[in-house]
Amino acid sequence: MGKVYIYKCENYDEINAKKAIEQTIASFDVLKNIKKGSNVVIKANLVSAMDPEKSATVHPVLLKELTTYLKSKGCTVTIGDSPGGIYTKTFLNHVYNVTKMNETGAELNDDFSVKKAIFKEAKVLKTFDYTGYLDKADIIINFCKLKSHGMMKMSCAVKNLFGTIPGTMKPEYHYRFPNHDDFANMLIDLNEYFKPVVNIVDAVIGMDGNGPTMGNPKKVGCILSSENPYELDYICAKIINLNMDDVQTIKESFKRNLFNPEKIELNDKLDNFLVKDFEVKKGQNSIAFGQNENGLIKKIISIGGNRIFTNKPYCKTKKCIGCAKCRNICPAKAITMVNGKPLIDRNKCIKCYCCQEFCPVGAMIVKTSFLVKLLNKKQK
Ligand code: SF4
Numbered sequence: 268m269g270k271v272y273i274y275k276c277e278n279y280d281e282i283n284a285k286k287a288i289e290q291t292i293a294s295f296d297v298l299k300n301i302k303k304g305s306n307v308v309i310k311a312n313l314v315s316a317m318d319p320e321k322s323a324t325v326h327p328v329l330l331k332e333l334t335t336y337l338k339s340k341g342c343t344v345t346i347g348d349s350p351g352g353i354y355t356k357t358f359l360n361h362v363y364n365v366t367k368m369n370e371t372g373a374e375l376n377d378d379f380s381v382k383k384a385i386f387k388e389a390k391v392l393k394t395f396d397y398t399g400y401l402d403k404a405d406i407i408i409n410f411c412k413l414k415s416h417g418m419m420k421m422s423c424a425v426k427n428l429f430g431t432i433p434g435t436m437k438p439e440y441h442y443r444f445p446n447h448d449d450f451a452n453m454l455i456d457l458n459e460y461f462k463p464v465v466n467i468v469d470a471v472i473g474m475d476g477n478g479p480t481m482g483n484p485k486k487v488g489c490i491l492s493s494e495n496p497y498e499l500d501y502i503c504a505k506i507i508n509l510n511m512d513d514v515q516t517i518k519e520s521f522k523r524n525l526f527n528p529e530k531i532e533l534n535d536k537l538d539n540f541l542v543k544d545f546e547v548k549k550g551q552n553s554i555a556f557g558q559n560e561n562g563l564i565k566k567i568i569s570i571g572g573n574r575i576f577t578n579k580p581y582c583k584t585k586k587c588i589g590c591a592k593c594r595n596i597c598p599a600k601a602i603t604m605v606n607g608k609p610l611i612d613r614n615k616c617i618k619c620y621c622c623q624e625f626c627p628v629g630a631m632i633v634k635t636s637f638l639v640k641l642l643n644k645k646q647k
């Protein structure tokens with residue numbers, strides 16, 4: 268098992284960013300001793316065409332520092348991602364421009380081929396399509412952002428590799444793996460297939476609340492890294508006050524013996540980095556926190572089962588501008604537009620929260636179930 272490194276970085280000033288990235292690089296032999304001429308692909312989280320100050324995407328200053336170092340070693344550096352939506356040069360160039368990837372000094376992926384993979388060792392993802400530019404990598408670096416996430420609760424290292432699936436095809440994968448445990452295993456399979464050599468988290472300013480795109484910038488003040496994405500996610504979850512049962516990718520990777528929480532070594536005290544008021548919607552996969560209940564709550568749980576823990580997508584109609592993006596992205600075809608507003612068929616909804624992720628004005632939110640609210644209150 269590997270180590271998780273955590274370095275303070277209070278803001279995105281160049282001096283601070285340079286220091287934290289240099290410390291990160293110095294922690295990994297694979298980066299220190301990188302071979303001249305290597306093709307390095309940085310799979311960054313560029314979830315949407317949004318200004319970096321909104322905190323949905325990896326900050327360009329960090330990517331610039333990493334790119335500058337790799338180029339000084341004679342490497343070719345390419346940054347890429349495939350956010351939801353069409354996977355074309357025009358669309359991605361728009362994303363690169365708005366997220367300021369042009370300022371990083373890296374090449375920006377311009378190969379939009381789609382490749383097919385057969386992965387016999389996978390738990391659930393035996394075959395899949397992926398963004399072909401990744402094939403040119405001698406090594407892949409996974410550079411993600413620490414954010415709340417409607418479906419998976421936390422977006423961090425493991426979730427970031429969903430961006431290896433071409434944007435247009437993502438809804439198909441939600442539909443193929445509607446069960447959240449299977450979806451988590453699909454993400455883990457992607458990590459096992461691509462095996463980034465290093466995983467780095469931009470947690471300088473993360474995102475809480477209505478993440479991963481319409482939440483609030485939230486200072487965490489550090490950069491974390493590890494060769495093991497599961498250990499890294501486990502530590503990041505702890506920082507934002509989540510436990511293993513809250514985040515399915517962590518729970519499932521533990522079950523698959525891909526990490527052992529007791530063997531994680533940290534270079535600094537975790538207590539120095541905890542953010543107690545990082546807002547994440549619990550529920551759905553947080554059954555564990557209801558298991559120790561007694562009395563009335565226990566009775567309600569025994570009658571209602573999982574259903575009563577289930578959060579739901581919910582449209583704040585006053586905020587909604589009627590653009591129908593949610594309807595168009597919904598993999599289950601559960602949304603129809605009625606009088607210019609989305610109507611969700613709860614029987615069809617698979618709770619993938621794509622509608623929440625891609626609503627451009629934050630009108631679609633994750634509504635916490637009543638019982639989860641009650642249990643959260645009790646726990647405070
Ligand atoms: S309504 Fe929203 S959460 Fe439900 S399946 Fe459609 S996109 Fe997913």
Ligand code: SF4
Binds near residue numbers: 586592609631
């Ligand atoms: S994507 Fe958002 S703004 Fe557009 S119709 Fe759906 S809820 Fe309304």
